[in-house]
Amino acid sequence: MEPLTIAVLGATGRVGRRVVAHILASEDLELQAAVCGPDSAALYEDAGRLAGVGFSGLAVGPLEPGCFGEAEVVIDFSLPGALLAALPFLDGAALVSGTTGLSAEEEALVAAHAARAPVVRAANFSTGVTVLLDLVARAAAALPEADVEIVESHHRGKLDAPSGTALALARAAAAARGQALDEVACYGRVGRGEGRALGEIGIHALRMGDVVGEHEVWIAGQGDRVRLGHVATSRDTFALGALRAARWARGKDPASYTMRDVLGLP
Numbered sequence: 001m002e003p004l005t006i007a008v009l010g011a012t013g014r015v016g017r018r019v020v021a022h023i024l025a026s027e028d029l030e031l032q033a034a035v036c037g038p039d040s041a042a043l044y045e046d047a048g049r050l051a052g053v054g055f056s057g058l059a060v061g062p063l064e065p066g067c068f069g070e071a072e073v074v075i076d077f078s079l080p081g082a083l084l085a086a087l088p089f090l091d092g093a094a095l096v097s098g099t100t101g102l103s104a105e106e107e108a109l110v111a112a113h114a115a116r117a118p119v120v121r122a123a124n125f126s127t128g129v130t131v132l133l134d135l136v137a138r139a140a141a142a143l144p145e146a147d148v149e150i151v152e153s154h155h156r157g158k159l160d161a162p163s164g165t166a167l168a169l170a171r172a173a174a175a176a177r178g179q180a181l182d183e184v185a186c187y188g189r190v191g192r193g194e195g196r197a198l199g200e201i202g203i204h205a206l207r208m209g210d211v212v213g214e215h216e217v218w219i220a221g222q223g224d225r226v227r228l229g230h231v232a233t234s235r236d237t238f239a240l241g242a243l244r245a246a247r248w249a250r251g252k253d254p255a256s257y258t259m260r261d262v263l264g265l266p
């Protein structure tokens with residue numbers, strides 16, 4: 001089989017560089033394009049050198065029409081504005097997208113690409129988090145009276161808070177109880193209130209140092225607490241998950257997919 005051709009949007013970023021490194025190390029994958037912002041300090045640098053894996057012969061280019069070349073799949077770890085600006089340039093390429101912090105309206109614009117090609121969107125491409133989402137839903141449903149509190153930690157450079165993963169975990173717990181997250185979410189509790197409402201889901205964000213990404217979900221009742229969690233020890237977990245999704249998306253029908261589909265979870 002011919003190598004799968006991939007373009008990376010956000011190729012100069014923390015996650016994008018790990019995606020580039022793994023593509024260049026994989027015989028079944030071919031790096032077709034590496035894309036960053038028009039004002040990037042790394043513009044036109046060699047994508048492999050930037051990723052720390054040596055000369056690749058492919059320079060990082062700006063986001064502009066035609067920037068993704070003939071790539072079959074575009075992998076995106078960038079910014080909401082960059083992802084939205086990239087949509088018209090995707091043509092028929094599949095999209096594997098991990099950028100977080102999009103509004104519901106912006107998510108709908110991204111999802112519209114699924115009319116033309118497969119779209120795999122995930123707030124967290126780590127397979128461990130995909131399994132955690134399942135576990136949290138099961139625990140929240142089995143313990144309907146218990147208090148759910150979610151605490152996430154990330155590095156000081158992360159722009160959106162709470163994390164997309166924390167929101168996905170909260171949504172999974174709410175949905176498992178037949179709740180709408182908007183009606184039960186309590187973000188970063190402060191001040192004097194009337195105490196904790198039954199069914200409330202607390203969500204709290206810590207920003208510190210170089211934390212790659214940690215999520216802890218407490219499900220607390222009278223006399224005991226269940227604690228479920230996930231620790232990303234390196235960004236390779238996101239890069240490898242996104243590449244697994246890219247390989248899986250090849251030949252799939254145009255539609256919106258999640259990492260559950262990629263992992264074959266029921």
Ligand SMILES: NC(=O)c1ccc[n+]([C@@H]2O[C@H](COP(=O)([O-])OP(=O)(O)OC[C@H]3O[C@@H](n4cnc5c(N)ncnc54)[C@H](OP(=O)(O)O)[C@@H]3O)[C@@H](O)[C@H]2O)c1
Nearest residue numbers: 010012013014015036037040077078082098100123124125
């Ligand atoms: N789904 C997941 O598994 C997962 C995991 C980790 C992070 N994330 C999310 O992925 C995103 C990226 O995270 P990160 O830590 O890699 O961020 P980062 O290091 O800040 O990288 C952002 C990338 O976006 C590029 N960019 C910025 N403006 C652009 C523009 N106008 N056009 C094109 N590219 C542009 C940057 O390029 P230049 O600045 O060089 O132009 C850089 O390559 C965030 O939303 C983060 O929350 C998702």
